[in-house]
Amino acid sequence: MKLEATVPIILFIIFLPLASAQDMAVGVYGDCHNFDVKVSTRNFEPGCYDVKIDVDTPSGKGEVYDPNKGWKSSYYYINGDYCVEGNASKTYKIRTNSDGDFKVLVKLRLNTTTLISDYYNIHQECPGEKEMPPEYFFLVVLLTILIILIGVVVYVKNPEKKKSKKKSR
Numbered sequence: 001m002k003l004e005a006t007v008p009i010i011l012f013i014i015f016l017p018l019a020s021a022q023d024m025a026v027g028v029y030g031d032c033h034n035f036d037v038k039v040s041t042r043n044f045e046p047g048c049y050d051v052k053i054d055v056d057t058p059s060g061k062g063e064v065y066d067p068n069k070g071w072k073s074s075y076y077y078i079n080g081d082y083c084v085e086g087n088a089s090k091t092y093k094i095r096t097n098s099d100g101d102f103k104v105l106v107k108l109r110l111n112t113t114t115l116i117s118d119y120y121n122i123h124q125e126c127p128g129e130k131e132m133p134p135e136y137f138f139l140v141v142l143l144t145i146l147i148i149l150i151g152v153v154v155y156v157k158n159p160e161k162k163k164s165k166k167k168s169r
Contacts, residue, residue, distance in 0.1 A: 026106050026117045032126035033096050039082065039106055040089040045113075048080040052107040053092055058100040065093040082108060099126040 022045075027038040037053055055062025055074040063071045066078045074094070082090055096102055101124060106117040 022115065024106070024108065024115060024117055026104070026120060028104055028120055028122050032099070032124050035094050035096070035122070036091050037094055037104060037106065038089065038091045039108070040087075041082075041084055041108070042087045044084045044086075044088065044108075044115075045110065046085045047083070047110045049082040049084065050077040050079050050109040051082045051092065052077045052109070053094055054105040054107070055094050055096060055102060056105070057096045057098045057102040059098040062094055062096045062102065065095075071095070077107075077109065096124065099124060 021043060023042040024044075025040045025042075027040075029036045029038070039051070053064045053074055055064065061074045064074050064076075064078065066072045066076075067081070068078075072078075078092075082088065094104070102122050104120045104122060108115045
């Protein structure tokens, strides 16, 4: 009798992982300030979801491009912009307000259900003000001294200026 009761339980446990679950994948692409966030979903309930892409930078929130309203703070949802029928994918534009690394979190909301991705830590490759290597600094100093020296030599050796000074007296 025990064996008959445990077989359905074992079968249920074996086939439970095969049930389709909702899956959201997020990819962030770009180098400095301007990025694309690709949101892909699988096995989602059909409908048009509100999208929030939270861009958290060291100097505050970033911005997300809403196709209807333009650039908005990442505090806000883009209403009904991610429409799903089974599997779907869409790319959004974001921009940051600092050169530092930042975090991205994606939320999809349909009615009272909100699905949240993991935080993604993004490293920016922004070209900063590059310091001049010491070799170039010394080269600039030597060229400046050479130009000044040439100017002094030309001024001292110029015979016309000497003659004009003697005639003036």
